[in-house]
Structures are given as structure tokens and as C-alpha cells.
Amino acid sequence: MGFELKILGANSAIPTATRNTTSQLISINQSHYLIDCGEGTQIQMRKYRVKMQRIKTIFISHLHGDHFFGLIGLLNTMHLLGRQNELSIFCPPGLREIINLQLKVADSRLNFEIKFEELEFNNGQNHIYSDNIADVYTIPLDHRIPCNGFLFVEKPKNRRIKKELIDKLKIPIEQLPKIKEGADFHREDGRVFQNEEITLPPRKSYSYAFCSDTRYNDRIVPFIENVDLLYHEATFTEAFRERAQQTYHSTARDAATIAEKAKVGKLIIGHYSARYKNFDQHLEEAREVFANTELALDGHTFSSRDL
Numbered sequence: 034m035g036f037e038l039k040i041l042g043a044n045s046a047i048p049t050a051t052r053n054t055t056s057q058l059i060s061i062n063q064s065h066y067l068i069d070c071g072e073g074t075q076i077q078m079r080k081y082r083v084k085m086q087r088i089k090t091i092f093i094s095h096l097h098g099d100h101f102f103g104l105i106g107l108l109n110t111m112h113l114l115g116r117q118n119e120l121s122i123f124c125p126p127g128l129r130e131i132i133n134l135q136l137k138v139a140d141s142r143l144n145f146e147i148k149f150e151e152l153e154f155n156n157g158q159n160h161i162y163s164d165n166i167a168d169v170y171t172i173p174l175d176h177r178i179p180c181n182g183f184l185f186v187e188k189p190k191n192r193r194i195k196k197e198l199i200d201k202l203k204i205p206i207e208q209l210p211k212i213k214e215g216a217d218f219h220r221e222d223g224r225v226f227q228n229e230e231i232t233l234p235p236r237k238s239y240s241y242a243f244c245s246d247t248r249y250n251d252r253i254v255p256f257i258e259n260v261d262l263l264y265h266e267a268t269f270t271e272a273f274r275e276r277a278q279q280t281y282h283s284t285a286r287d288a289a290t291i292a293e294k295a296k297v298g299k300l301i302i303g304h305y306s307a308r309y310k311n312f313d314q315h316l317e318e319a320r321e322v323f324a325n326t327e328l329a330l331d332g333h334t335f336s337s338r339d340l
């Protein structure tokens with residue numbers, strides 16, 4: 034399995050019958066990361082068959098309710114379903130207190146540890162997380178309250194050994210990991226096979242930038258340059274440009290302008306105002322500026338095959 038992004042909710046403040054508030058799941062080689070957790074996210078997970086216990090880390094962009102009101106419910110369900118593995122939550126300061134208070138008044142204790150990692154807010158980009166699959170960095174956004182986006186960068190992959198050569202050259206199994214990392218093969222008879230002769234280049238590593246709530250601000254461009262996939266909020270169409278500015282949100286054209294300036298591969302727009310019945314106008318306005326734009330819609334997935 035490669036890289037996959039699943040949209041669990043793409044509406045702004047108010048959910049509708051068919052559209053939930055913000056949440057996304059990124060899966061990279063069987064590692065699952067949740068970004069934001071609007072109310073009802075756990076129901077979306079049921080609907081779209083997400084195995085919630087496999088989520089190892091949660092990233093919360095900011096403390097507006099449509100981005101985190103689903104968290105206590107999700108944590109409670111993880112507990113009731115027997116979770117024991119520690120869960121890390123990267124979030125703004127304040128969330129730890131909110132969750133702990135909710136647990137305290139209910140006289141509840143979870144069976145698993147939550148490690149809250151409170152994030153700083155500044156105008157720069159911070160490296161906040163790393164495992165053997167990916168690195169995660171913040172993206173400083175411009176919203177009414179402190180808000181971070183997140184940049185996921187898949188780690189470089191190993192070279193691939195040409196399968197037919199393993200038998201042919203009698204490469205011992207214990208040497209395969211080193212060769213995948215770039216070592217030459219020194220055979221017992223003294224012959225040396227250069228790494229480039231016996232391997233293929235690594236498969237592509239992908240990058241994804243999640244730009245949660247923000248008004249247009251091109252200071253983020255250097256932080257997301259050349260990403261394969263960009264999600265940028267597009268709460269409004271041009272008809273509501275003024276409203277977008279006032280509420281620290283973006284229009285579809287704003288999102289596309291950022292995508293164009295950052296030379297990204299593909300743009301996904303979302304966080305639609307509940308006033309819209311469909312998003313044809315969003316898509317049209319965005320595509321005028323950046324052709325490779327798609328809509329984030331609940332239940333849709335974008336995988337490395339689409340990139």
C-alpha cells in the first residue's frame with residue numbers, strides 16, 4: 034500500500050445531512066494519521082470503514098469546534114473497544130485541559146495513555162514529528178485564532194533489488210537489507226556487483242500539505258513548495274470575497290493562487306460554507322487559476338495513483 038488520503042469531512046462550521054465537519058485520514062504504508070476531528074468523525078470512520086484503533090497519531094490544527102469537537106467521543110470509543118496502545122495528539126495548548134476536564138467530570142479513565150504534544154505558534158515552520166515512515170512539519174496559517182497546517186513528507190524509500198538476480202547471483206538473504214540501502218554486493222568468490230547494476234531506483238516518496246483554516250497569505254508558499262498534494266481551505270466563492278477576509282477564510286481562487294505559486298502537483302479544496310448546495314462554482318473559479326484542482330468530498334480518497 035502506498036500513500037492515501039481519505040476525506041472524512043469537508044464542510045465548515047455546520048454539518049449537513051451529507052457533509053461532515055473537518056477530518057482527514059492519511060495512510061502511508063500502513064501507518065495511519067488523523068488530521069482534525071470535527072464532531073461525528075467517529076461515525077464517518079464507521080461509514081467509510083476506517084479501522085480507528087490503527088491510528089497512531091492525531092494532529093489538531095486549531096481549537097475551533099468544527100476541527101476538534103469529535104475528539105472526546107473518538108477517544109471514548111477507542112477505550113471501550115479495548116485500545117491499549119499509546120496515542121499521541123499534536124495540538125494547540127488548551128486541548129489537554131479540555132479533554133482531561135471532560136474525562137474528570139465523567140469520572141472516566143482511559144485504558145491507554147494520551148501523549149499531548151502542545152505546539153508553538155510562530156511565523157516559521159517547525160519539525161514536530163518523525164517515525165520510520167514520515168516527517169511532519171507545521172505550516173503557519175493566518176486565522177482568527179492560532180492555527181497550524183501540517184506538512185507530511187514521506188521518508189525516502191529503499192532501492193529495489195532486481196528479483197531475478199537474487200537466485201542468479203546467489204545473493205544471501207542476510208545481505209538484502211544492506212543492498213536495499215545502497216551497498217554493493219561482495220560475493221564470496223571475490224566478485225563485486227555495483228549497487229546500480231543489481232537494484233532499481235526507489236519508488237517515489239510523496240508529500241502532502243494540509244492547510245486548514247486560513248485567509249489568503251502567500252507567506253506559506255515557501256513552506257509547501259512542490260508538494261505532490263495540497264489541501265487548502267476554500268470556504269467561499271468570489272461572490273463572498275469580503276466575507277472571506279472578515280472571517281479569516283479563503284475563496285476557491287485564493288486556494289488556487291497558493292497552489293499555483295507553490296507549484297504543487299494537485300490541489301484539493303474544501304471546508305465549504307454550509308450556504309452552498311453544490312461546489313461547481315468553487316471548482317470553476319479554482320480551475321481558472323490552477324487546472325489540476327479537485328473537490329474534497331466526504332468519503333473520497335486520493336491515492337498515489339491519482340498523483
Ligand SMILES: [Zn+2]
Pocket residue numbers: 095097176246
Ligand atoms: Zn477555524
